[in-house]
Amino acid sequence: MxxxxxxxxxxxxxxxxxxxxxxxxxxxxxxxxxxxxxxxxxxxxxxxxxxxxxxxxxxxxxxxxxxxxxxxxxxxxxxxxxxxxxxxxxxxxxxxxxxxxxxxxAGVDAHEFEAVSRQGRQALATGDSVEASRLLSAALSGWRGPAFDDVHTGPALRAEALRLEEVRLAVLEARITADLNLGRHAALVSELTALASLLPLQENLHAQLMLALHRCGRSSHALEVFRRLRGSCVQELGIEPSRRLQELHRSVLACDPVLDSPVPSLAAF
The missing domain is CATH 1.10.10.10 (Winged helix-like DNA-binding domain superfamily/Winged helix DNA-binding domain)
Incomplete structure (x- = not known):
């Protein structure tokens, strides 16, 4: 210590x-x-x-x-x-x-979280999904709740809390990508379902859930995820989902074999 x-x-x-x-x-x-x-x-x-x-x-x-x-x-x-x-x-x-x-x-958990997260993202970028999943999981394990959970926050701390939460979400998405690369789609469905419910307008998590469901042979459920996301986007924001999500939707409808490749190509959609 x-x-x-x-x-x-x-x-x-x-x-x-x-x-x-x-x-x-x-x-x-x-x-x-x-x-x-x-x-x-x-x-x-x-x-x-x-x-x-x-x-x-x-x-x-x-x-x-x-x-x-x-x-x-x-x-x-x-x-x-x-x-x-x-x-x-x-x-x-x-x-x-x-x-x-x-x-x-170095004695601050937020600094350690970001340092380990950078290592994990670098591993993911170089194709080492095993190491990426390990590092990103380790980084996320340091979170004990929302940042400054028991502190009354003013402008500076509120901004920092929002920044850290955005980083956390990006790291979480990267860790899920690594796990999808490793074929862990079945184990991810429950986690992604909960995340999509908590974040009904977060497209990346919905895309990951659609891919996991499709790979589990549950394409109809993947299409339902898209319908719910589209409804939320239209009702809350007055816009359609991004072209990327619409192309993923069409690929699921067409049972495009690229979705079943060992390494998912969500970035292509």
Whole structure:
């Protein structure tokens, strides 16, 4: 276990020597989450105030932030070993314009998630679906829930949560592609069915579900997936599914043998 570990992919986790330093109060917790999202980077008072209060800062916001920082430092100091001579003010330091949480990004689960995900996508791009599935599955296993799940979020944290969720979804799609490449379509049907229900306008997941169902000999169900997606697109967005999905639909109708090839060619549709 490292000196400090940060978990953003779910409820906020910040530990020092294995002891949690996350406060129970909402605003100090939000400040800690903001600093933990930017390890080693000084955040100015303007950025901190915008996150904590948006357009309605209190009178004397600097003094209020200083109070929150003192509380965070007390939590950090309580987790430190006095024999090591570490100082909470060195870990959560004051800079010229604001505050900085001094730790390497390697101790942040979101950084690890993205690093392993890049390796997995590279393996997928080079045709190593076994390694891609392993790496992408490992990356996704680090998620414990929605990012900042127990933190009240302002503009900066909301934007980061949305970014991380988009990355997570892309990694999930890549992992499913790797598993389809490996012929695991039968095992994927239940997962993809649930995902398509949760994300009724997400075309890539519906395309993957259509392919998995077709490969399981359930082409009629694959066509029904397209009909539901088309209904959602027309009703919610006023548009038809993309040409790619329409071409996949026609290929299922025609029982195109390319859909049964060992490596699916969804990118061609």
């Amino acid at each position: 490292g000196f400090m570990e940060i978990g953003l992919l779910g409820p906020l986790v910040v530990t020092v020597r294995g002891t949690s330093v996350v406060p129970s109060a909402s605003k100090p917790r939000q400040l800690l989450a903001l600093l933990a999202t930017n390890p080693g980077r000084e955040l100015g008072m303007v950025a901190i105030s915008d996150e904590l209060w948006e357009d309605c800062p209190p009178g004397g916001p600097t003094a209020v932030v200083q109070t929150y920082v003192k509380q965070l430092r007390r939590n950090i100091a309580a987790a430190l070993d006095p024999a090591e001579g570490s100082d909470a003010k060195e870990i959560l330091s004051r800079g010229y314009t604001g505050y900085r949480l001094n730790m390497p990004v």
